[in-house]
Amino acid sequence: MSTVFATQKGLRFLPASGWIVPAFVGAGCVFLLIGSLQSSLFAQQTISGLANGGIYASLAVALVLIYRATEVINFAQGAIATFTTYVAWQLMSWGLSYWLAFVCTLGIAFAGGFLIELIAIRPVERRGNQLTVVIASIGLLILVEGSIGWIWGSDLKFMPAPFPSHIYRVGGVAFSRQDIATIAISIAAVVVLRLLFQFTKLGLAMRAAAVRPDAARLVGIRVSWMLSLGWGLAAVLGAVAGLMTAASPASLLQPSMMDGILIYAFAAAVLGGLESAAGAVIGALAIGVTLNLLGSYVSWVTPQLLLPAAFVLMLVVLLVKPSGMFGRSRVSRV
Amino acid sequence: MGLLLELRDVDARYGQVQALRGVGLTVAEGEIVAILGANGAGKTTTLRAISGTVRRSGTLEFDGKSLARLGPESAARLGIAHVPEGRGTFVELSVWENLRLGAHVRRGRLDDDFRRVFEYFPWLEERRSQHAGTLSGGEQQMLALARAVMQRPRLLLLDEPSLGLAPLVVAEIFRIVRDLNEREGTAMLLVEQNARSSLAIAARAYVLEVGTVAFEGTSAELSSRDTIRQSYLGY
């Protein structure tokens, strides 16, 4: 049974969404802007919500990257991100400066993701199907989180902060330097990746391998290596998310650090339509901001209810548009 | 003109089903050879056996090198371009990106290649940013052909280029195919149900039946022998 995408003419950047979703997103932005101008608390919560959203976005794009190529949700993405953050911690405790450790960690993350695909996932993919690969990724999750505890112990560790806490004040509103940096770095990571995919020969080959592996082989693309590369890049994005998470004062370095964030990343990716990185970013930012505002302004939304709230949001969107905000509606040929 | 491709005693299987049995054929440099036969005779499978997209055994030699252990990626690197059944167009990508992908195995600047392709297919140039999925069937077939030209292959495997297309479009495609062969010297192995058009441009042909070669000969021979024409080629 082959699948035909119902094609729609839309902006190439935001595929197949018509005008409804951009209109909603636009309305949301206007709302945020007005609210921020009216209340400094609103503005602060919006900014820190965007910072959280930035972290979710990095991880969500990592998920979308792997999903687009294999139609598999990588349950271990968060754990791999946590592992790479621990590697950074280790490098720092051996004396490297924060930024040097950051860069080295990204390289190590790339190699790690690449090798994981090669060693753990490829053998499963060869003979199995999507479900077995998903189960393997769950096994990987258990393995990686277990390794962290085994190598470093599960006691909470303190991660040195990249920026001394510095508060910017603009018109009575306080922004932390960390939040701004998080937003900037997350967006930069996603943009760099986008440029890679859109404008390089390798990126084109990876996209081709993801959408049509058989045709890609015929033009000489080594599809399995493209897959490994994809996992490597996803791990780099995860590392960025992990490092930004550990840098925020609200998070402590522990094996389960990214568990909750992975879940928000799932919700964001699904919201965005699972095959659209741009959608995942928008979804992530939306979740980050909405949850922050809900938590501040709606009294009965306690911290415990934030997680279910994210999913109620996701479910509502899915019930209206089952393939997510920017997903393509799939038509199956019988 | 030496032998570019030689198949000897090739078997191919889909799971437990044997699709090819002891197939042998040759293609010389710069030659157009047709593979004809009814549905299910194994024509497509033969092309797949050459490009390595089906399990096969036997002797397959391209330019003296054995294809036996090579997959499609390696076959492409050796200079074999396979335009499969269904064209294999990347419908999610743009026309330009499809062409660019055709040249994946090539190194160096591609300006000349794009120029050549736009000479053969002038209408492609103005549509370069268009989503490939919005092209008509005939246009997609031409795009697939153009993609193969970008690869500068030594051997072009063409699977049913006329399938589902209107007669005028088919004529245009066959004209371009012959042009390509004459100007670039690309050898071609053409699988077709449309025997008449194929024999018009091919030098030689093989007729497959139930996975083996039933007849082979020059196009002149095959089209002149009434019995063969009527039983196997349908006209």
Place this chain on the structure above:
Amino acid sequence: MRLSPAAILGIATSVVAAVVVGLLPFTLSDYHRSTGATVGVFFIAILALNIVTGYTGQISIGHGAFMAVGGYTTAILTHNHGWNDLATLPVAALIGFGAGVVVGLPALRFHGVYLALTTFAVALAVPQIAKNYPGFTGGTEGLALPTHTGIWLYYTAWIVAGIVFVLAWLLLRGRTGRAFRAVRDSEIAAASSGVSLSLYKTVAFGISAAFAAVAGSIYVLVNNFVNPDVFGLTLSLYILIGAVVGGLGSLWGVLVGAAFVELLPVGLTTAHISSSQSVPVIFGAVVIAVMALLPLGAANLLQTVLHFGSQTGQSSEVPLGTEGR
């Protein structure tokens, strides 16, 4: 009723297995008996998951939530209202059925990965909601329950497991079972043969949730307490792993899966092969290895090696949505 040789072999082996399971506790210590009871709990839960995933092809990563429903029902009725614990089981089953239908109805709109993520969301949301209403559920601290001896727990678990197994077997070999399998293999074909998709898919969810709820009730009795973390995401993941490792769509695979998921970690520590720190590392690695070597699960291996019929029928196409590539 004429039975094929495969069916006779199947029944004979079931009897043998039942005897073994029945006599086993006499060789075990009290602690190991409650471990055995936990295997029984997983048996029921994995069987429940199989009905939805193995037989109707709807992926659920949320069965921990249904277990939570049953577990909390039992806990609240016993703790707050002084019910006899065994009497709560049918109630748990009923409430579980209701929960299953409530989840199953909107789930009709989702397929494949979206369904998986939705059920994942349910699995996560339930413990959080439980934490949020401590007056009702005992909050993070949970509720305590009366203790029982290992033997009592073991036999309760396995007798209920046996009942559930027989119920499932009867259900799946009949018309309902055929309808389920039709839905899994091709929804379009099933619908055009007159199988009401919504009815069967929702009923499957309901039954599955009912069984899972009962498993949850017994789980709570085995642990003699309940709190939201007991039914966290990890539990749902382990049930799914157990189901796939055992082999979807096979009642025999369920036993293998349950044993794998509960006994492997325990066995590794008891045999001092690994410290408690490294157990998850080895467990995870084994799961990956099993997926690479036996993608269709242990039951498929048994089937090919012993020519063992799983007369309820196993599909070699594992479902994850009907979209192909």
